[in-house]
Amino acid sequence: MSYGRGLRVLSFVTxxxxxxxxxxxxxYAPLDVNQGFIQKIFYIHVPLAITALCGFVxxxxxxxxxxxxxxxxxxxxxxxxxxxxxxxGVAGLITGSIWAKASWGHWWVWSDPTLVSFLIVMLxxxxxxxxxxxxxxxxxxxxxxxxFAIVAxxxxxxxxxxxxxxxxxxxxxxxxxxxxxxxxxxxLTFAISLIGIALLYTTLWKYEIAAKQARMQLRRxxxxxxxxxxxRPLGRSAAPS
Amino acid sequence: MRxxxxxxxxxxxxxxxxxxxxxxxxxxxxxxxxIFHFALARSTISGQLAAGVLTVTLLFAALLGSGRLxxxxxxxxxxxxxxxxxxxxxxxxxxxxxxxxxFLAVLEVVAVPxxxxxxxxxxxxxxxxxxxxxxxxxDLALAVIGTLVSAIAIHTRARDMISPIIGLPLLLPALIAxxxxxxxxxxxxxxxxxxxxxxxxxxxYDVVFALLSYAVFDFLLED
Amino acid sequence: MTxxxxxxxxxxxxxxxxxxxxxxIVFVALILIYVAIMARKLTRxxxxxxxxxxxLEVKEDPEPSVxxxxxxxxxxxxxIA
Numbered sequence: 001m002s003y004g005r006g007l008r009v010l011s012f013v014t015x016x017x018x019x020x021x022x023x024x025x026x027x028y029a030p031l032d033v034n035q036g037f038i039q040k041i042f043y044i045h046v047p048l049a050i051t052a053l054c055g056f057v058x059x060x061x062x063x064x065x066x067x068x069x070x071x072x073x074x075x076x077x078x079x080x081x082x083x084x085x086x087x088x089g090v091a092g093l094i095t096g097s098i099w100a101k102a103s104w105g106h107w108w109v110w111s112d113p114t115l116v117s118f119l120i121v122m123l124x125x126x127x128x129x130x131x132x133x134x135x136x137x138x139x140x141x142x143x144x145x146x147x148f149a150i151v152a153x154x155x156x157x158x159x160x161x162x163x164x165x166x167x168x169x170x171x172x173x174x175x176x177x178x179x180x181x182x183x184x185x186x187x188l189t190f191a192i193s194l195i196g197i198a199l200l201y202t203t204l205w206k207y208e209i210a211a212k213q214a215r216m217q218l219r220r221x222x223x224x225x226x227x228x229x230x231x232r233p234l235g236r237s238a239a240p241s
Numbered sequence: 242m243r244x245x246x247x248x249x250x251x252x253x254x255x256x257x258x259x260x261x262x263x264x265x266x267x268x269x270x271x272x273x274x275x276i277f278h279f280a281l282a283r284s285t286i287s288g289q290l291a292a293g294v295l296t297v298t299l300l301f302a303a304l305l306g307s308g309r310l311x312x313x314x315x316x317x318x319x320x321x322x323x324x325x326x327x328x329x330x331x332x333x334x335x336x337x338x339x340x341x342x343x344f345l346a347v348l349e350v351v352a353v354p355x356x357x358x359x360x361x362x363x364x365x366x367x368x369x370x371x372x373x374x375x376x377x378x379x380d381l382a383l384a385v386i387g388t389l390v391s392a393i394a395i396h397t398r399a400r401d402m403i404s405p406i407i408g409l410p411l412l413l414p415a416l417i418a419x420x421x422x423x424x425x426x427x428x429x430x431x432x433x434x435x436x437x438x439x440x441x442x443x444x445x446y447d448v449v450f451a452l453l454s455y456a457v458f459d460f461l462l463e464d
Numbered sequence: 465m466t467x468x469x470x471x472x473x474x475x476x477x478x479x480x481x482x483x484x485x486x487x488x489i490v491f492v493a494l495i496l497i498y499v500a501i502m503a504r505k506l507t508r509x510x511x512x513x514x515x516x517x518x519x520l521e522v523k524e525d526p527e528p529s530v531x532x533x534x535x536x537x538x539x540x541x542x543x544i545a
Contacts, residue, residue, distance in 0.1 A: 038480045044491050127406045144397075147461055
């Protein structure tokens with residue numbers, strides 16, 4: 001089994017894209033008229049958040065694959081996708097909070113529906129690992145986790161619609177620059193940043209899967225070569241094994 | 242349809258004989274109203290505040306009730322019996338969700354007048370039709386999600402912890418819609434009709450999650 | 465839309481700088497933490513691979529004392545059978 005096929009090429013492309021994005025952010029994109037230098041955070045915060053959300057939905061799609069085929073490989077892919085998306089999401093929340101503090105003087109604002117929806121989604125997916133950890137039987141753990149991933153993945157778009165409608169009439173969206181108002185140079189910078197972060201997510205996803213598969217294979221080899229006693233018992237874990 | 246009715250009848254009969262769930266939910270709701278009176282230091286509330294208090298209380302009562310939904314099946318082998326029977330597995334979902342909906346309806350028959358008595362400023366009478374419309378859709382959401390989450394949580398170790406933490410974020414859009422719609426109904430001076438927008442969101446939410454639960458429930462029952 | 469954004473004042477560079485730096489540093493720090501965790505996992509995997517290889521080599525080409533023990537146990541098994 002070859003682990004991480006194409007990973008080297010992917011890593012180089014990722015690094016190149018992110019370097020290009022950083023260069024564009026600081027040397028090419030114009031200074032925003034209203035927010036000034038603070039607006040630069042937009043180029044790291046929004047791609048992180050978008051990638052995290054897409055990662056959650058991606059995890060749900062992979063979970064469908066698991067339930068349809070019964071092959072635990074899909075569960076591994078779904079688990080890693082959600083795990084990575086959670087990390088990217090935390091980064092998105094922190095950078096969003098920094099942006100809010102810089103723009104409005106508060107670390108958290110309820111007036112931005114995107115931030116609020118995002119918090120709700122993160123609260124939901126934060127329960128993914130405790131759920132997995134509390135089910136001991138690995139096959140059942142994988143199955144229930146997949147059910148959760150599908151329901152939670154479907155929840156993501158619904159949640160955004162609901163929160164936007166709840167806040168839309170009272171507070172206009174203030175922390176985002178919607179597509180229609182982005183001048184060309186900013187748009188290009190944003191696009192490259194988004195692609196860079198998405199590539200980073202994909203690279204780390206593949207990498208994590210390759211590492212886990214290698215360890216599982218190693219365990220199997222040890223069991224085959226040295227017998228059951230050579231193995232250190234795994235104990236309860238949230239990760240698929 | 243018949244297995245659904247059979248399981249539903251069983252659950253209702255069980256509840257009538259043992260009175261495990263409903264009285265607890267009712268007592269919990271009334272106590273919560275009293276707590277809110279002291280926590281908010283108000284004698285009467287109306288509008289958005291009243292809608293919020295009512296929604297939150299019903300939410301927690303529902304979570305309390307949903308925790309008990311599958312306990313009998315789990316402890317007395319009901320799951321195995323159901324798997325062996327030649328019935329469509331999703332009928333268990335339908336039956337349990339229907340039972341949950343009925344429990345919530347009975348709960349509201351007691352809790353809403355209690356709320357009107359204890360906390361609500363404006364009179365309940367003219368507001369009742371609008372409130373019933375909002376609560377009916379909300380109960381559907383609570384029933385569907387409550388059943389789904391309870392089915393997921395029943396096989397975990399920390400059963401009573403897992404179901405609220407999963408259920409609360411999932412229910413948030415429905416709760417937003419419920420509270421906003423009820424706020425218009427419970428407005429202090431004129432009994433408003435619940436705005437169509439929120440009712441539409443609630444209905445959409447109910448349909449989407451009912452279909453989703455129907456699709457995934459089979460996988461929760463496999464051995 | 466822009467009029468709403470005008471309500472958020474543009475901070476001068478020396479106050480804005482730290483915020484932007486903080487945001488990007490959070491991003492870089494998370495990546496570095498992840499790389500460090502993966503590096504540790506990788507060294508552990510490599511160590512286990514080396515141990516496994518050593519164990520397998522011992523089994524294939526056993527040292528004399530081990531060979532004697534296995535011969536003795538073989539004779540013992542023959543006597544039992």
